[in-house]
Amino acid sequence: MNGTPGPAHLERTLQSDISFSGVGLHSGAMVQMRLVPAPAGSGIVFRRTDLDNFEIPATGRNVAKVSYATSLMRQSVLIQTTEHLLSALIGFGVDNVIVEVDNLEVPILDGSALPYVQAFESTGLRVQRRRREYLRILKEVEVRDGSKFIGVYPGAGYTIDYTIDFPHPIGSANFRGDLASGAYARLIAPARTFGFKEDEAMLRNMGLIRGASEACAIILSRHGIQNGPLRFDDEFVRHKVLDLIGDLALAGRRIQGRVVAERAGHAMHTALVQKLMRDRSAWEFAHGYDALPETSQTETQSASPALRLAPAHA
């Protein structure tokens, strides 16, 4: 027996509303966004306030076309570029929230998840009376596309092993970490998105980066970084981890297992989610308190910012 569930294994929402405003990276449209606390068991739900409060739950079923960002669509209503916000919510430990937006895209802010995590830290989280349900991986599921690869495997915690290999000046890098240790806010959230100056004209002409600026991305050229300094020496691979966490949020539950990705991107990330969802023998629902031995559970969770910042341990 592993005992009764501690607060680490209960769901959480925000203590109160949080508002953001800014432009969407792809649309260039100005967006007002408000995160609203939501009841236990409701998950993450986007709400288009400009379209009669039409709701789009953040699940793999609603994944739309995926190219430079991960977008959700239900009954032809779209919400674009959801991955950084979803990453922050999962990484920081927010289970239930309504995301009100008055336009078709989540604002890009500084291109990282740091503004979200800082807002969660100052607002605080409320522990709810419902046990968190995890998606425990039982066997490997893999997606390969040429030299691109992503796979998920059984394992305790939530471990990510990401390898990138980009043209100069990024080059190759690897990041390996355990998300369950609560390190997300410090190690992953500040890492910003990035783009190559050489691709800018093409992407602008395609209407893909109408909101792009030096304030919301690391801009690179073959000569180097145009708007340094970096926040981490390996900021690029950390941002890929940030994206992966956001995209895997579309599985609808926190994953318990090990994820390995090489040269992947949004299309590969979401392909994995969809393949995983289709293979019902590859996972089971599990509650956190019987997922790990109690000792390691206590150690890892005590370092979690979500736990330290939750003022109301129900």
Ligand SMILES: [Zn+2]
């Ligand atoms: Zn990103």
